[in-house]
Amino acid sequence: MRLPDILRFARDAATGYPMRTSLSVLAMSIGVAAVVILTALGDGARRYVVGQFSSLGTNLVIVLPGRSGTGGFNPANAITSTPRDLTIDDAAALLRAPGVRRVAPLAVGTSEISVAGRLREVMVAGTTASYFPIRNFELGQGSALPEEDWGRGSSVAVIGNKIREELFGSAPAIGQLVRVGDRRLRVVGVLKPVGQGLGMNTDELVIVPVSLAQALFNSNTLFRILIESKSREAIPESRDQVMEILKQGHRGEEDVTVITQDAVLATFDKLLGALTLAVAGIAAISLAVAGILVMNVMLVAVTQRTGEIGLLKALGATSNTIRLAFLAEAAMLSSLGALLGYLLGEAGAFALRQAFPVFPAYPPDWAVIAGLGTALGTGLLFGVMPARRAAQMDPVQALMKH
Amino acid sequence: MALIELKGIARTFQLGDTTVNALADLNLQIDAGEYVAVMGPSGSGKSTLLNLLGLLDRPNAGSYLLEGRDVTTLSPDEQAKVRSTRIGFVFQSFHLVPRLSAAENIALPMTLAGIPAAERGRRVAQALKDFGLENRADHRPDQLSGGQRQRVAIARATIMQPALILADEPTGNLDRHTGEEVVRLLEALNGRGVTLVVVTHDQTLGARAHRQLMMEDGRLQHDSALSG
Ligand SMILES: Nc1ncnc2c1ncn2[C@@H]1O[C@H](COP(=O)(O)OP(=O)(O)OP(=O)(O)O)[C@@H](O)[C@H]1O
Numbered sequence: 204m205r206l207p208d209i210l211r212f213a214r215d216a217a218t219g220y221p222m223r224t225s226l227s228v229l230a231m232s233i234g235v236a237a238v239v240i241l242t243a244l245g246d247g248a249r250r251y252v253v254g255q256f257s258s259l260g261t262n263l264v265i266v267l268p269g270r271s272g273t274g275g276f277n278p279a280n281a282i283t284s285t286p287r288d289l290t291i292d293d294a295a296a297l298l299r300a301p302g303v304r305r306v307a308p309l310a311v312g313t314s315e316i317s318v319a320g321r322l323r324e325v326m327v328a329g330t331t332a333s334y335f336p337i338r339n340f341e342l343g344q345g346s347a348l349p350e351e352d353w354g355r356g357s358s359v360a361v362i363g364n365k366i367r368e369e370l371f372g373s374a375p376a377i378g379q380l381v382r383v384g385d386r387r388l389r390v391v392g393v394l395k396p397v398g399q400g401l402g403m404n405t406d407e408l409v410i411v412p413v414s415l416a417q418a419l420f421n422s423n424t425l426f427r428i429l430i431e432s433k434s435r436e437a438i439p440e441s442r443d444q445v446m447e448i449l450k451q452g453h454r455g456e457e458d459v460t461v462i463t464q465d466a467v468l469a470t471f472d473k474l475l476g477a478l479t480l481a482v483a484g485i486a487a488i489s490l491a492v493a494g495i496l497v498m499n500v501m502l503v504a505v506t507q508r509t510g511e512i513g514l515l516k517a518l519g520a521t522s523n524t525i526r527l528a529f530l531a532e533a534a535m536l537s538s539l540g541a542l543l544g545y546l547l548g549e550a551g552a553f554a555l556r557q558a559f560p561v562f563p564a565y566p567p568d569w570a571v572i573a574g575l576g577t578a579l580g581t582g583l584l585f586g587v588m589p590a591r592r593a594a595q596m597d598p599v600q601a602l603m604k605h
Numbered sequence: 606m607a608l609i610e611l612k613g614i615a616r617t618f619q620l621g622d623t624t625v626n627a628l629a630d631l632n633l634q635i636d637a638g639e640y641v642a643v644m645g646p647s648g649s650g651k652s653t654l655l656n657l658l659g660l661l662d663r664p665n666a667g668s669y670l671l672e673g674r675d676v677t678t679l680s681p682d683e684q685a686k687v688r689s690t691r692i693g694f695v696f697q698s699f700h701l702v703p704r705l706s707a708a709e710n711i712a713l714p715m716t717l718a719g720i721p722a723a724e725r726g727r728r729v730a731q732a733l734k735d736f737g738l739e740n741r742a743d744h745r746p747d748q749l750s751g752g753q754r755q756r757v758a759i760a761r762a763t764i765m766q767p768a769l770i771l772a773d774e775p776t777g778n779l780d781r782h783t784g785e786e787v788v789r790l791l792e793a794l795n796g797r798g799v800t801l802v803v804v805t806h807d808q809t810l811g812a813r814a815h816r817q818l819m820m821e822d823g824r825l826q827h828d829s830a831l832s833g
Pocket residue numbers: 618619620625626627645646647648649650651652653654
């Protein structure tokens with residue numbers, strides 16, 4: 204039998220039983236669509252969280268006061284009492300470390316901000332000019348904190364966009380004086396609006412020079428020291444250098460915790476990788492179910508058509524011809540189903556992205572390939588297996604089923 | 606040389622504990638161009654014999670020479686080739702493929718044999734004309750009358766120009782008049798040299814054949830060629 208004839212015969216056979224054909228195509232496409240959508244969800248969640256963490260800054264090494272047992276990321280560190288405080292001098296000393304590019308001390312507290320009678324509570328971050336590049340903060344108006352001696356603390360402030368809206372409305376904010384606590388500060392910059400992220404919401408933040416913040420809160424301790432390493436590769440080295448320098452400054456005591464963003468990211472990445480895998484597992488099950496459906500439909504099809512197979516044999520068809528005809532039909536059904544399912548899945552992922560724009564719900568390539576591969580594989584296998592058996596039947600036996 | 610030569614053919618079926626001897630120690634010769642009617646009571650083995658002759662079934666014992674070649678030892682695919690080129694079947698219940706048109710059903714043996722489409726088209730057009738089906742070419746079997754269906758089946762059986770046509774009760778599902786018509790078509794083929802073996806219950810139809818075989822209990826009880 205010639206190839207075009209086999210294909211035409213298979214196509215006619217498929218369209219000759221529309222119910223059966225649409226059932227198997229439907230089963231197949233639902234399976235593939237489930238894989239695509241579910242993995243897009245899982246992987247989207249993973250990418251979303253990784254993205255949020257990356258936006259905290261790149262190549263970040265963070266020093267926390269106090270010693271943590273594991274050295275890993277432990278949110279409890281943020282609130283434990285500190286045996287020895289971190290100081291501005293500690294932060295300045297870290298600039299000596301060869302692997303370090305930038306250092307920003309960070310003191311945090313709450314205060315009140317007011318202008319022309321309007322007053323509200325705000326989070327105040329005391330830091331230096333290098334904090335902005337380390338955290339990838341972008342300015343909507345004006346400039347960042349001035350480069351100056353860390354001990355000087357000029358009376359300036361950079362405010363978040365929401366604060367600007369509330370205090371100034373549509374009036375210009377740059378150059379205006381605001382009152383923060385008992386200080387009068389000049390607004391030099393406004394941060395670009397970013398909305399809610401994983402870190403603190405910078406839209407409602409006021410950033411002032413670190414020594415000014417310490418005076419404001421009447422303390423000389425730091426909440427964190429943020430360090431940007433020269434490169435990703437230099438992170439472990441910087442971490443060790445930072446630890447060493449701080450140990451020297453604290454009379455040989457390791458009373459600080461140094462965490463790298465990498466470790467945090469890796470933990471979350473692992474967690475979310477597991478999530479994606481779990482989602483892929485669910486998807487694989489739906490695909491298996493689709494496969495079994497296709498198998499049943501095909502089995503019924505071959506049983507239904509045993510008589511036809513017998514007739515074809517009586518008319519001189521070899522078993523090879525019969526196998527090929529069924530293979531072609533199974534291939535058509537499963538590729539159509541797989542293609543349809545893929546389109547359906549991509550449409551679903553697209554709809555998800557439309558509904559949740561911050562959520563990068565793209566199916567990963569491996570999932571698409573695995574989904575299509577499994578669908579085609581099961582479709583072909585289960586399409587051909589019963590046909591093989593039928594092809595081996597005695598013609599007279601098959602004919603009697605007509 | 607005989608077209609068909611059966612020696613000591615036996616065909617048994619196992620039904621649970623009992624063995625059914627559908628054919629037993631059958632010896633038979635049919636020459637090329639003969640017109641043979643196979644008759645006998647129901648269950649006497651007529652269809653079994655025809656299936657063996659058509660290589661749709663294998664005997665449990667004995668040898669079958671078709672055109673001098675032992676065909677019982679051939680592989681399934683070699684047998685398929687013999688069926689494709691040398692044998693045409695006509696069944697009582699037509700056995701047309703319901704989703705294919707009359708023309709496509711007639712072309713099916715050629716399609717399976719890999720004959721090019723142009724050649725197929727030419728031969729099908731001729732066959733449609735020969736069997737008076739010109740304006741039924743695109744009809745599917747369920748849009749045809751019984752007589753038309755059987756004519757399509759006969760056209761299909763002859764399209765590969767076989768040496769042997771096997772018909773198992775070809776008129777069984779037709780009324781007297783259409784049956785007559787179908788028999789005349791088959792006889793016309795025989796007139797052009799095709800060997801024709803017809804299984805029938807109909808005495809008058811059987812009498813029209815040049816040779817009658819009477820079967821009983823899987824044995825050849827009477828052969829008109831031997832008794833003269
Ligand atoms: N596949 C089978 N399995 C078991 N027994 C069978 C099978 N095919 C035929 N037989 C038996 O073999 C015997 C001969 O059957 P066959 O079909 O050849 O009869 P027949 O002469 O064609 O009868 P009818 O005139 O009713 O068509 C019968 O007893 C039948 O029951």
